[in-house]
Amino acid sequence: MHPQVGSRSQCMAASRFNARVRPPIGEHAYLFRHALLRDAAYQLQLPGDRARLHGLAFEVIEALAGGRPPEPPPLEPYGAGTSPLPGDAFALELSEHARLAQDASGADGSPMLNVRKLYLRRAAAYAALQFQFDESARLLLQLAGLVSGNQKGECLRCAAEATDRSGRPHAAEPLYVQAVALHREEGDRRLEAIALSGLADLYDVTGRVAEAESGFDRSLAMLREAGDKRGQGVTQGSLAGLYRQTGRFELSERMYEEALATHRESGNRRAEGATLGNLAALYLFSGRVAESESAIHRALSILRESGDRRGEGVAIGNLSALFGQLGRFDEAARGFQAALEIHRDVGNRRAEGNDLTNLGTLLLQTGRPDKSEHAYGQAITIHREVGNRRQEGAALSNLAGLYFEAGRYEESESAYQQALPIHRGVADRRFEGINLCGSALVVLLRGEACVARERWREGAAILRELGDLPTLDRKLDVMRRTCKAAGAPPFDEPSL
Structure with missing residues (x-):
């Protein structure tokens, strides 16, 4: 009453x-x-x-x-x-x-x-x-001003995490740095390592690969020393993602498997689901379609069971990408729309940008270039807003490919030129290879066949080194058609 x-x-x-x-x-x-x-x-x-x-x-x-x-x-x-x-x-x-x-x-x-x-x-x-992460961070910072020691450090770390989740990694960075320093001052190696792992994640997403890898390595060593299995599993999964993004696929797969074993040992079901989803993406890249689909479905089951709506949205996006590669375009389109709805509901701007890029590719594959261009434009805006340099570069290279197919060669060359230093800056070898192969064809149509040949071969060598033969086969097909139209010998044939 x-x-x-x-x-x-x-x-x-x-x-x-x-x-x-x-x-x-x-x-x-x-x-x-x-x-x-x-x-x-x-x-x-x-x-x-x-x-x-x-x-x-x-x-x-x-x-x-x-x-x-x-x-x-x-x-x-x-x-x-x-x-x-x-x-x-x-x-x-x-x-x-x-x-x-x-x-x-x-x-x-x-x-x-x-x-x-x-x-x-x-x-x-x-x-x-x-999912009001900015507000949560603001309140945690108020609380940080009222407590001291490790409690203050945890308030700062949680505020950093919330700020990053709201799509503001650059605002989150000084909070992580303060949390690491405070826990170090307090002599708590475990809490220091957990804050350092969060900071390394932020370095990774903003394209500072060397700093990210160093941070993960140091964090993992400290967590092992402290016997924190849960923290170890999370950091192993993040490090595996970095290996995948920088083209070290065998090392990435081994680290994902280690992370899964650690999650299961520590009972961290939510992290197990997220890691399975990431491993599924690696399987898909290496052509193991059946393994990829099985892993994604297991990931979705675990994420739904644990109530991880944010992770569920990411996994649905990964499943949709798989459907797109299998030619199941209607299922892929429905999946991307479902994933985007979840990303927007939970405020996951980073994943929203990623799946808008993937949707743009699907729309281009299914003959809707105007809608594809719009999706890529939305994705690039979000990637820049949240500081996601790696995905910004990928979306720019994809957009350059769209311009090329539409005969908009100056726009294509400009987009390729914007993207290439991003790929190299974040050590994205795969997209560097894709970019070089694509931009070589623009150079060819400009009449510089020798320069184009060298650039295409450099890109093809990267894709071959990474083992990305499906992408290389697609690039070969486009290159041969373009060379034929330009009256030039194909680049994969010996030069005269």
């Missing part, structure tokens, strides 16, 4: 709960309905009186929200955290009333300070559950 609200002060305290509590009538309603009058009345109160009113507001709202929740365990990377409660929707407002009521709670404000910390943490967790 809700408490009764009768006095003027209590009406003020409950004024934001009009959806649950009948608003006051008569002069009370008139006095506080207009924002300017309300603010003037608020400022006329003495500071101590205002603080006491906020304390009263806090008590009323907390009672309406179901009472005070239990104190959560300390922030910890794999801790239980806060169990969601219906009253969490009011946690942000409660934390603010607690802050403003501190003046009335004694010299040090400790009673209200403690409840403020409690509700800040719950509000941050609630925002994250609503």
